[in-house]
Amino acid sequence: MKNILIINGHEKYPFAQGLLNRTLVEKMVELLKDNYNLKLTTVDEGYIIEEEIEKFKWADIIIFQHPIFWFGLPGKFKTYIDQVYQYGIFFAGGEKYGGGGLLTSKKYMLSTTWNAPESVFNDKTQFLDGKSLDEALYNIHKIHQFCGMSPMKSFSCHNVILAPNIEKYLSDLTKHLKENF
DSSP: OEEEEEEEOOOOBTTBOSHHHHHHHHHHHHHHTTTEEEEEEEGGGOOOHHHHHHHHHHOSEEEEEEEOBTTBOOHHHHHHHHHHSOBTTTBOOOSSTTOOBSOTTOEEEEEEEOSSOGGGTTOTTSTTTTOOHHHHTHHHHHHHHHTTOEEOOOEEEOSTTTSOOHHHHHHHHHHHHHHHO
């Protein structure tokens, strides 16, 4: 049985308490628990760096569940990465820049929540200038590829504050996990 680490990178704010990200993680656990060994981390609840490193060593697949804040990672989640992704464990110097990743046997999946509507992606007349979801997540993909991990198909939920549709998100997540796991 493969090992999956699920990281909830949501950071609580008065206008965003994290219910959707928590609900998505709970659905992942429900759908994956019978066929995979699972470990969880919720960054906003605190963590011990050495334990997180051991979880990454243990995991075959890491699922990152988090909102997009200002087109990037929430601050506490970025701090988590800065503290946990250590030289000599996650990456080392390589002959070519970006070629020193040490987690080459690991796969990762990005699962993100956006207030942006889905229609702003892949449309050159919209705010993101025709970028796809994964192009908009470029820097987050590069963080994990720098460590040697291979991407799986990304998942995303859109319009999560202005027009949330939890039933659709959970249905889409179920379909995504069945197709990719």
